Amino acid sequence: MTLDDLKQMAETVRGEIGKTVHGQAHLIDHLMIALFARGHVLLEGPPGTAKTLLARTLAGTLDLDFGRIQFTPDLMPGDVLGTSLFDFQTNEFRLTKGPVFCDVLLADEINRAPPKSQAALLQAMNEGVVTIDGTDNSLGPDFFVIATQNPIEQQGTYPLPEAQLDRFLFKLVVDFPSLEEELEILRRHTAEPLGFTQRANAAQTVLSRAGLAEARALIDTIRLSDDIVEYILKLVRATREAADIAHGASTRAADALAGAVRAAAALDGRDYAIPDDVKQLFTPAMRHRVVLGPTAEIEGRDPADVLENILNLVEAPR
Structure with a gap:
């Protein structure tokens, strides 16, 4: 299996899911990254x-x-x-x-x-x-x-x-989906019987057990450059130093993010990661691993907002 084959396989899986689930493209992408990254x-x-x-x-x-x-x-x-x-x-x-x-x-x-x-x-x-x-x-x-x-x-x-x-x-x-996405969902469902419960069965099986193992083995060969590794570590360590965060992310969190970045790069057909891969995955990989401080909680701040601020403060490699 080549990286182009893996990218095409990912597109096929997205297409099958799209037959049933309209919209939520970023959720589908992150689910697939987690699947291939063994998360x-x-x-x-x-x-x-x-x-x-x-x-x-x-x-x-x-x-x-x-x-x-x-x-x-x-x-x-x-x-x-x-x-x-x-x-x-x-x-x-x-x-x-x-x-x-x-x-x-x-x-x-x-x-x-x-x-x-x-x-x-x-x-x-x-x-x-x-x-x-x-x-x-x-x-x-x-x-x-x-x-x-x-x-x-x-x-x-x-x-x-x-x-x-x-x-x-x-x-x-x-x-909730956007107005256009929600309208399309309702249009699709009006063509089905009331109480229709077989939507999840509409997707065809496109990825075998052997294919998944081969794809993961290919992702295991992806290596991150020193600049990307240092960028990941700077972001994770910044969660431990931020005033709005009482408890920052652990070393395991940094390692998990690095693994997800490798999978994201491979699913995009690349044998190298770029800073945008890290930025895309930083918040979903960290929002449940940080504990906000009392001031941030009183102000009603969300972990995503605090993490987005960290992304803006930590300089990405060029």
């Missing part, structure tokens, strides 16, 4: 903005096993991971795998589960392994989590702790 994604937005549909449609373009967990306040860790049950016929304990054993996992409304159930995903997302009764069970190299949460309704929710947020490569904010 996970947190989608945050109000109900009815196609978060679940987008995740299911992306999974539909991949020849991978798809699983979904609807997080609820009574969800237990065993409901996520599975449990060992005693088999009276064999007089042995047998592992009954939970829904986490898949390739693409949709964790719907992840902030509605209690902390102990949220924490069940920590090891899975970080290591691709689940330990049950002292035995490590691999989830495979393609394990990819897309989690959603609703920022409006907070009754009965449990905010994700910083340690778990740090497991996500990107936090993507899903907003």
Whole structure:
């Protein structure tokens, strides 16, 4: 596979997703970057903005096993991971795998589960392994989590702790579509039966498991120049020194951003990264990894605004 092949493959996946999800082009791009960079994604937005549909449609373009967990306040860790049950016929304990054993996992409304159930995903997302009764069970190299949460309704929710947020490569904010995009969505739906629920199945499978592995291997060969690496580090260190930020991003955050930049360059058909790659990915990679200071919170400032200010202050390489 060449970089041109990878770029064409990415365009094909975008086209298939576009058959179902109109607009949200930047969300689709970031989801694909996370997929190829072996990262996970947190989608945050109000109900009815196609978060679940987008995740299911992306999974539909991949020849991978798809699983979904609807997080609820009574969800237990065993409901996520599975449990060992005693088999009276064999007089042995047998592992009954939970829904986490898949390739693409949709964790719907992840902030509605209690902390102990949220924490069940920590090891899975970080290591691709689940330990049950002292035995490590691999989830495979393609394990990819897309989690959603609703920022409006907070009754009965449990905010994700910083340690778990740090497991996500990107936090993507899903907003309402533009007037033109929303009009096109309604036009499309008026040609379908009322209550039509098969939209996610409209996307054809275009990326095989072997193709994904080959694309990732190609991305692994991309190397960042010293100027780009230093630029990434300057931006991340600036989050630790900004007056509006109480707790800045970690070294792991800088490493995750660098990996995402490599994937973004390759998906654009380049074997080198440019400063615009870093600028494009800095905010989605950092907005969930920084904690605003009390002054910024009182003023109602958003992490995206603070991070955008850092981008303006740190000089990019030429």
